[in-house]
Amino acid sequence: MNYLTLPFFKALLQKREAQIVLGFSLFPLLLIIVSFFDTNFMQLTATEGGLSFFEFFGAVLITQYGLFLPIVVFIYLSSHLFRDEIDSGLMYLYKDQDRQKILNAKLGSLVLLQFVYIVLTLISSFVTYFLHLVRSGIGSGEIFPISIDFFHVDVLNIIGITTMTSLCILVASVLSIRLSNGLTMLLATLFTLLSYIAPLLTNLKYLFPNSYSALLGELNFSTCLLFMVFLVLFYAGILYLVSLYYYKKIEY
Numbered sequence: 236m237n238y239l240t241l242p243f244f245k246a247l248l249q250k251r252e253a254q255i256v257l258g259f260s261l262f263p264l265l266l267i268i269v270s271f272f273d274t275n276f277m278q279l280t281a282t283e284g285g286l287s288f289f290e291f292f293g294a295v296l297i298t299q300y301g302l303f304l305p306i307v308v309f310i311y312l313s314s315h316l317f318r319d320e321i322d323s324g325l326m327y328l329y330k331d332q333d334r335q336k337i338l339n340a341k342l343g344s345l346v347l348l349q350f351v352y353i354v355l356t357l358i359s360s361f362v363t364y365f366l367h368l369v370r371s372g373i374g375s376g377e378i379f380p381i382s383i384d385f386f387h388v389d390v391l392n393i394i395g396i397t398t399m400t401s402l403c404i405l406v407a408s409v410l411s412i413r414l415s416n417g418l419t420m421l422l423a424t425l426f427t428l429l430s431y432i433a434p435l436l437t438n439l440k441y442l443f444p445n446s447y448s449a450l451l452g453e454l455n456f457s458t459c460l461l462f463m464v465f466l467v468l469f470y471a472g473i474l475y476l477v478s479l480y481y482y483k484k485i486e487y
Contacts, residue, residue, distance in 0.1 A: 239332070239340035244347045247312065253348060256308040260355035263295050263363040285375025286368065292360045293389040296396045299356065300445075306403055306427050307420075309349070313407035314419040316341055321412065321485060334483045342475075345404050353397060387456040388448050391463065395445035398467045402444070403427050405474040412481045442466070 247253050299305055368374035380386050407423040414422070433443035440446035444466050447459040454462075 237336050237340055237343070239336060240343035240347065243316075243340050243344035247316065247344050247348055250312065252308050252312050256305050256312070256348070257352055257355060259299060259302070259305040259308075260352050261359050262299055262302075263291075263356070263360045266363050267367045285377075286373055287375055287377045287380040287385075288361065288364045289379045289389050290385060291364050291368065291374065292357060293392040295356060295360050296393055300396045300400070301431070303427070303431070305352070306400060307424060309345075309400065309404050310407040310420060310423045310427070312348070313345055313404050314411040314416045314423070316345065317408055317411040317482075318414075318416050318419065322415075334485075335479060338479055338482045342405070342408060342478075345408070346401070349397075349400060349404065384451075388451060391448035391451070391456070391459055392445075394460075394463060395448055398463070399430050399443065399445040402467065402470055402474070403430070405471060405478070409474050409478040409481075412478055412485070 364374050365376075369376045380389065403423060403426065406426050407419055410419040410422055429439070430443045430445060433439050434446040434449045440450070441462075444463045447454070447463050450459055
């Protein structure tokens with residue numbers, strides 16, 4: 236991130252697609268709305284001792300990732316942030332700026348958008364949990380689960396989903412530098428789908444950060460966390476270096 240990050244972020248927020256993706260952060264509030272209707276949609280059942288806030292927040296992130304639409308919008312924004320200027324052949328206002336600074340600023344604006352998305356999701360989850368789930372007896376009213384095993388699962392779920400979303404954004408950014416918006420959307424979406432089903436695959440599950448919460452019975456918590464951090468740093472480093480290499484070669 237640098238002094239160009241905030242201008243890019245402000246421009247990103249003005250896009251309708253960015254406003255749509257932030258709207259998905261209000262998803263937990265739907266639980267309050269559907270509670271007024273006689274429906275089984277999004278109904279939760281109380282576990283023994285009740286659901287902690289940390290468990291609920293982890294479940295919300297998993298559900299949002301499973302909805303797939305927020306990730307698709309992030310991919311769309313990442314693709315257009317790079318590809319539109321490349322297709323037009325113009326770099327407005329910063330043609331003489333160092334390419335790495337521009338790349339860092341664009342990626343930084345996407346990271347900021349994801350951060351705002353997660354914070355808003357956290358706030359809406361907090362409101363839903365204490366105004367609805369605790370009062371309905373589903374929530375225990377505790378921030379963290381009593382069981383350390385549940386806590387470990389939630390930590391791995393939250394880190395896995397969050398970092399996997401960041402990697403999908405990076406993949407889309409790299410692809411958009413070389414490919415059209417259509418191909419970028421297709422390939423990045425396929426990558427996201429692969430990451431979603433990875434926990435169910437025998438060998439590929441070890442290659443995706445969001446799979447390690449399902450591996451707790453096979454590996455201990457520290458090992459899972461270590462592998463996750465290594466994978467994220469390795470993938471992010473490779474994707475960044477590749478994007479920087481190709482971004483510097485663009486002719487305007």
